[in-house]
Amino acid sequence: MAKKIMIVDDEKIILEGIQLLLEMKEYDVVAIDNGSDCLKKIKAVDPDLLLLDILMPEMNGWEVLSKLATMNLDIPVIILTAKIQTIDKVIGRNNSLVREYITKPFNNEYLLEKIKNIVNE
Amino acid sequence: MQVIEFIISILRFAFTISVVSFAYFTFKNIRFMRTSFGHKFVVGSVAMSLMTSIIGTLYYYYFPSLKLITFSIWIFALLLLIIGCTIRGMQLKRHFQLSLFRTFLQIPQGKLYFAAITILIIVSLPSYILALLSPLLPGYNWFTIVQLNSWIFANFILMFAEKNLYYMFRSKDEIVKYWGDDDIAWLEEDELVCESYGDLTNYCVLAAIPYVGKKSLKNVLINYFENTPVLFEGSKIRNNGTIDVKDVVKNLENIYSKGRVTTICMLFGELNRNLMEILSDATSHKYAKEIYEKGFRDIRKRYKNKPVLLNILRSLPDDILEPERFGLMSKDELEVKVRERTITLEKLTEELEKANKELKGLDKMKSDFIDIASHELRTPMTPIKSLVQLIEEGELERMSESRRETLFRTLNSSIDRLTSTVSEMLDISRLEKVELKLEPLSMHRIVEKAIAGLAAQIEEKKHTVSMNIPKELPLVQGDRILISNLVINLLSNAVRYSPDRSSITISSHKEGNNLHTMVSDTGIGIPKDDLTEIFRPFYQVEDVEHRKSGGVGLGLNIVRGIAERHGGKVWVLSELGKGSTFHFIIPLKAVECRKKEV
Numbered sequence: 001m002a003k004k005i006m007i008v009d010d011e012k013i014i015l016e017g018i019q020l021l022l023e024m025k026e027y028d029v030v031a032i033d034n035g036s037d038c039l040k041k042i043k044a045v046d047p048d049l050l051l052l053d054i055l056m057p058e059m060n061g062w063e064v065l066s067k068l069a070t071m072n073l074d075i076p077v078i079i080l081t082a083k084i085q086t087i088d089k090v091i092g093r094n095n096s097l098v099r100e101y102i103t104k105p106f107n108n109e110y111l112l113e114k115i116k117n118i119v120n121e
Numbered sequence: 122m123q124v125i126e127f128i129i130s131i132l133r134f135a136f137t138i139s140v141v142s143f144a145y146f147t148f149k150n151i152r153f154m155r156t157s158f159g160h161k162f163v164v165g166s167v168a169m170s171l172m173t174s175i176i177g178t179l180y181y182y183y184f185p186s187l188k189l190i191t192f193s194i195w196i197f198a199l200l201l202l203i204i205g206c207t208i209r210g211m212q213l214k215r216h217f218q219l220s221l222f223r224t225f226l227q228i229p230q231g232k233l234y235f236a237a238i239t240i241l242i243i244v245s246l247p248s249y250i251l252a253l254l255s256p257l258l259p260g261y262n263w264f265t266i267v268q269l270n271s272w273i274f275a276n277f278i279l280m281f282a283e284k285n286l287y288y289m290f291r292s293k294d295e296i297v298k299y300w301g302d303d304d305i306a307w308l309e310e311d312e313l314v315c316e317s318y319g320d321l322t323n324y325c326v327l328a329a330i331p332y333v334g335k336k337s338l339k340n341v342l343i344n345y346f347e348n349t350p351v352l353f354e355g356s357k358i359r360n361n362g363t364i365d366v367k368d369v370v371k372n373l374e375n376i377y378s379k380g381r382v383t384t385i386c387m388l389f390g391e392l393n394r395n396l397m398e399i400l401s402d403a404t405s406h407k408y409a410k411e412i413y414e415k416g417f418r419d420i421r422k423r424y425k426n427k428p429v430l431l432n433i434l435r436s437l438p439d440d441i442l443e444p445e446r447f448g449l450m451s452k453d454e455l456e457v458k459v460r461e462r463t464i465t466l467e468k469l470t471e472e473l474e475k476a477n478k479e480l481k482g483l484d485k486m487k488s489d490f491i492d493i494a495s496h497e498l499r500t501p502m503t504p505i506k507s508l509v510q511l512i513e514e515g516e517l518e519r520m521s522e523s524r525r526e527t528l529f530r531t532l533n534s535s536i537d538r539l540t541s542t543v544s545e546m547l548d549i550s551r552l553e554k555v556e557l558k559l560e561p562l563s564m565h566r567i568v569e570k571a572i573a574g575l576a577a578q579i580e581e582k583k584h585t586v587s588m589n590i591p592k593e594l595p596l597v598q599g600d601r602i603l604i605s606n607l608v609i610n611l612l613s614n615a616v617r618y619s620p621d622r623s624s625i626t627i628s629s630h631k632e633g634n635n636l637h638t639m640v641s642d643t644g645i646g647i648p649k650d651d652l653t654e655i656f657r658p659f660y661q662v663e664d665v666e667h668r669k670s671g672g673v674g675l676g677l678n679i680v681r682g683i684a685e686r687h688g689g690k691v692w693v694l695s696e697l698g699k700g701s702t703f704h705f706i707i708p709l710k711a712v713e714c715r716k717k718e719v
Binding site: 011012013014016017018020021023024055082103104105106107108109 | 531
């Protein structure tokens with residue numbers, strides 16, 4: 001059965017691009033364009049992995065992460081962001097759910113390998 | 122024998138007269154002697170010599186057999202006088218800038234000192250020796266009398282020389298003879314006139330003080346460099362020989378207020394320590410330090426290559442710039458100064474803190490901009506890179522028709538995003554360099570075109586855009602591209618920030634020599650604090666991590682830049698939740714302005 005991946009990003013072009021990529025690699029993809037929708041749907045979707053953007057309106061990635069922690073959901077997260085500052089990396093890795101931190105733009109190969117490692121655990 | 126006895130009794134009488142008149146003379150002149158070390162020393166040595174000589178003579182009469190002790194006492198008295206004379210000679214030598222030899226042989230006072238020393242050595246000393254040997258000779262000890270009289274005669278000469286020192290400035294010619302004509306002081310009736318370029322003013326003025334005595338120094342003039350009148354005008358001499366410093370200070374302030382600081386410092390420099398000793402009486406002098414600092418800097422610069430002045434400057438003590446040294450500033454005044462300085466420092470600190478805060482703000486703005494710019498550029502690059510790699514791997518072959526469509530649509534809009542971000546960033550830098558191509562423009566046409574250009578977005582958000590710009594409005598003088606850019610920027614902001622199905626209105630009217638245009642929306646509005654801030658470069662109303670719309674935050678800055686370059690301006694009125702109205706005015710006649718620094 002195909003692994004299920006949820007992507008949360010406010011940018012339509014990114015959602016479409018990554019969705020296309022992952023679908024071609026036989027993943028089941030749920031694309032969501034804001035943080036609060038992600039929180040609403042995540043229980044029902046129950047993905048094997050969450051690809052999360054940080055810079056989003058209304059509710060940013062950090063807020064989504066902290067809400068997730070209070071919901072007692074153990075879903076591995078890969079942060080996908082265009083922010084490259086080191087301090088963000090540190091904050092990202094300090095969260096127990098966050099498994100990887102990948103900056104945009106990325107190499108498909110790199111992203112796919114990380115995803116594969118995590119979902120096949 | 123009777124003749125000898127007669128001579129001896131005359132000499133004894135003369136001796137008595139000598140001692141009495143000498144004492145009177147010394148007493149009378151003691152007032153003059155207070156002013157300098159040299160005077161004190163000469164008078165002191167004469168007085169001590171007199172005492173020891175009398176003691177020696179009495180000793181001689183009562184203990185004729187103990188001649189050696191008597192002789193020693195006499196020699197001691199003699200030595201005291203010789204030392205006093207020599208010191209005086211050395212001082213004269215310095216003042217007259219002559220060799221010691223020439224000082225003693227050419228200067229009237231020098232001659233007198235020299236004569237005194239000669240008499241003491243040639244007449245007095247052999248008399249001592251003869252007196253010592255007297256038991257070997259018959260008769261009275263007339264040698265003793267000769268020696269005492271010659272001694273007293275020499276002392277007379279000394280005192281005369283010492284007193285005469287003050288009265289030497291009798292005529293200009295006489296002075297010029299010994300002094301040369303550049304450093305001189307002479308008496309003209311009751312006036313002491315000094316012309317000095319050098320160290321001697323010092324001496325002249327000091328010499329003048331006891332001469333003038335209690336008289337007013339009103340007539341003392343120092344014709345200095347450019348005939349600078351001066352310092353002692355109206356000053357009074359106190360009983361102790363010092364000048365009432367208030368007068369001097371008044372003169373200083375007077376000169377100082379006329380900006381002749383250098384002149385004063387010349388005087389100070391020339392008169393240096395002695396004047397300072399006189400001034401040290403002062404309880405306060407608020408300008409002293411300033412005068413010193415400014416003036417000496419000035420002098421040092423102006424007279425760098427003049428050795429004479431340099432010597433004077435070098436001879437000044439290092440701490441001469443400290444008015445406290447001369448008691449020129451009271452403790453209270455110091456405290457006031459300290460308090461003033463503290464206040465100034467506190468103010469400066471405050472200003473620094475403010476500037477620091479502003480800098481920090483700018484810094485934050487810059488790093489925000491880098492965050493945003495990086496995000497804006499990386500976002501469209503992400504799908505481009507990802508999808509191109511997918512194509513490279515040959516996945517395109519396996520794709521369904523609809524997926525291919527998605528792929529190319531995503532690629533296209535990513536590239537569009539990238540292009541518009543880059544051009545927005547370029548606009549702002551181009552705006553500063555580009556030359557305006559002015560032509561008459563119809564606002565009606567420009568707005569019409571802008572609405573047409575944004576039709577897709579307007580359609581997407583289902584806005585209603587209405588235009589209220591009469592065709593017959595006068596034309597504005599402007600750069601077609603820039604003015605269009607301005608309108609498009611404002612309009613697209615209105616479209617972007619208003620919730621779906623809003624109504625947007627654009628209207629223009631003539632206002633004096635300007636065309637006033639307004640772009641109103643019924644959008645979310647702008648917080649009051651942000652109304653002027655939004656025109657700053659890189660400014661985003663929302664904080665960086667919650668940004669809603671794309672864009673680097675330069676749009677409104679560009680708008681302001683364009684308006685200002687045309688000699689117009691732009692502002693915004695807004696109410697939160699009700700909408701905003703952006704206003705801009707562009708002059709009807711061209712007033713091109715350089716773009717201000719942003």
